[in-house]
Amino acid sequence: MTTNVKRTIGFIGTGVMGKSMASNLLKAGYALNVFTRTKERANELLEAGAKWKQSVADLAATSDVIITIVGYPTDVEEVYFGQAGILENAKAGTYIIDMTTSKPYLAERIYKEAKLVGISALDAPVSGGDIGAREGKLAIMVGGEEQAFQSILPIFEVLGQNIILQGPAGAGQHTKMCNQITIATNMVGVCESITYAKKAGLDPTKVLESITTGAAGSWSLNNLAPRMIAENYAPGFYVKHFIKDMKIALETAKEMNMMTPGLELSLSLYTQLAEQGDEDSGTQALIKLFE
Structure with missing residues (x-):
């Protein structure tokens, strides 16, 4: 370099x-x-x-x-x-x-x-x-x-x-919207997965050891799911900023006349989370809604 x-x-x-x-x-x-x-x-x-x-x-x-x-x-x-x-x-x-x-x-x-x-x-x-x-x-x-x-x-x-x-x-920003759309739906899945593991009586940490290396693997699963399990909601990325990103993505997607049901669901959940007082928490705090 x-x-x-x-x-x-x-x-x-x-x-x-x-x-x-x-x-x-x-x-x-x-x-x-x-x-x-x-x-x-x-x-x-x-x-x-x-x-x-x-x-x-x-x-x-x-x-x-x-x-x-x-x-x-x-x-x-x-x-x-x-x-x-x-x-x-x-x-x-x-x-x-x-x-x-x-x-x-x-x-x-x-x-x-x-x-x-x-x-x-x-x-x-x-x-x-x-x-x-x-x-x-x-x-x-x-x-x-x-x-x-x-x-x-x-x-x-x-x-x-x-x-x-x-x-x-503008291409960099459009690419980032693709990134945020992918994360938005993935975070819902990560929260549901961790909650399911707990309700099934499993050790969620051991569950992660199995599923992070398979087809379910993702950055959010590897890095944010452990924080969810530890109830560590310190911001690596703020909820309020993620909401901003999703709103930009949704606005731009509508201008291109495309459907975004996963993005709309994630945005509604994060908006609810922010209204409960977690806008300055990390995005992993979404699991609070599921628990």
Whole structure:
């Protein structure tokens, strides 16, 4: 793996995943500028050598590559557009990478407006949760131009292992929707399976030993089912953010005139879970509804 230490990376968003991703970039030798709404959330990164920037505009003006991983599409719009946003303040020749799971049309808009001012934009949402972010093993789904992708690839290689250019702007976000649709129905199945094992008088941990290596195997079964059994609901990925993702997927699917019964069921269950007070829990907390 090669890294270009001459590039300064600006990083916006230091949540559950973003903090680990930024930390891995520092460890790889990159100079890092950071900005987040609450400075305290960036303290560990600052202690590790990152430089604090007072605003999005300041970060954009002083960075060669800008990575954002924020909460919602509205946050993406706020960060990228307007006089205080990235597009207005970044230098020509800058690479901007939105790794938020967001709306495909928004990725297309960022790409088009960036190109007008000589900035290269990629949409690159990720999958792998807190574990993948911490270990630098994220799956990275990229939309944009080949030249920009190849230029940024060494940075992506610090953050993940499965890195694929899926197509033009917006393709990364569409691919992430495929990922979230698959997870949505799978999580219902995982919850039902663990609950069934308990009600049948089985040791669910031993059941996992049998079924994770067979046809039922999945990332959620391997990584989240043990947390369900341990009643560990700490967020590797927030319920509220998963609901946001499913709503984007459902909205986009309707625009393409396709049926999504599994997605609709999962969204209704997670909405119920959030209404019960678990919106800030990890997605594995869905099992509470079944128990």
